[in-house]
Amino acid sequence: MTDQDVEEELAGGGVNRVVRVGATVRRPAGAWSPRIHQLFEHLQTRGFTGAPRSFGTDALGRDVFEFLPGEVGHDPWTPAVAGDAALVSAGRLLRAYHDATTDVAASWRDGWQKPAVEPVEVICHNDVAPYNCVYDGERVVGLIDFDVAAPGPRAWDLAYAIYRFVPLGSAAGPRAGERLAMFFDAYGADEPLRRAARAAVVPRLRDLTDHMRAAAAAGDEAFAAHIARGDLDHYLKDMALLSG
Structure with a gap:
């Protein structure tokens, strides 16, 4: 061998x-x-x-x-994963990825694991988070795990990315507002897109919790294990916090 x-x-x-x-x-x-x-x-x-x-x-x-060489941003976050350079490079990479899909998003509506979300603008990755990013030192240089990719609006993908990278919800730190603005700046988001992304965070988490419950009910042992370890309760807590 x-x-x-x-x-x-x-x-x-x-x-x-x-x-x-x-x-x-x-x-x-x-x-x-x-x-x-x-x-x-x-x-x-x-x-x-x-x-x-x-x-x-x-x-x-x-x-x-x-195989993309580098480190993946698993928990617990290292200083590099938690740093501003990682946040900014992630925003820039997500913008470049989205821009590379605009010409096919509308015509590739079917065949994905998840249904398209209207209005279709790009092919959303649908799980942009440090644990699905490859790091070269302090910079995010790659995206992995596209299993739940599907057509949708930029704001839908941005919503989950800012929830994870800033982060928002119960994990938010004292610089959350500043880091949120940094991510949007790096992406090049205008004010309407920023408002739409912020407004989409709770609906995006609701979609995630619905998916987790349905998968576990259908016999998916991995999602059942995620629920058992408290992931679902965590998202529900954050949804309530962000809705307030």
């Missing part, structure tokens, strides 16, 4: 078992996988290098993507 055959399970998979094999990542395929491969191929044609390249499927039927 060569190093190219060794499977190294990657931390933070959460819902799926994700492994590294050499310079690739292998993960279970879903009905939405063709769209994810198509998205990655499109991003390459647009010159966006902050997402993995697609390598099709392997002999086991798993999706095969490029």
Whole structure:
């Protein structure tokens, strides 16, 4: 067996078992996988290098993507993940990603794991957070885990990104307002988009909690485990706090 055959399970998979094999990542395929491969191929044609390249499927039927070198921002946050440089670079990367999808968002409405959210403007990543970002030192240089990507408005994706990166809710610090403005500035958001993103945070969390409950009720052991460890209660608490 060569190093190219060794499977190294990657931390933070959460819902799926994700492994590294050499310079690739292998993960279970879903009905939405063709769209994810198509998205990655499109991003390459647009010159966006902050997402993995697609390598099709392997002999086991798993999706095969490029392994992006660097560190992933898992909890507990390091000073680099929590820093302003990470926040700003994440905002800039998200804007570049969104801009690279505007020409296909409206025509690629179907085939995703989640339904499109109107008005469709971009292909939302739908889970932009430090745990789905690759860091080079203090800078965010890549996005990973596009399983729940789907067409939607910029504000929908921004809402979850600011909730996670600023952060907002019960985890908000004394500089939350300043960091929120920094993220919006880095993204290049105008005032209407800033208002829309702030207004979408609670609806976005409601969509997440609905998805968690439905998945657990359908027998998804991973989401059931997330609920058991208190993730659902945390989101519900933040929804109440942010609605006040």
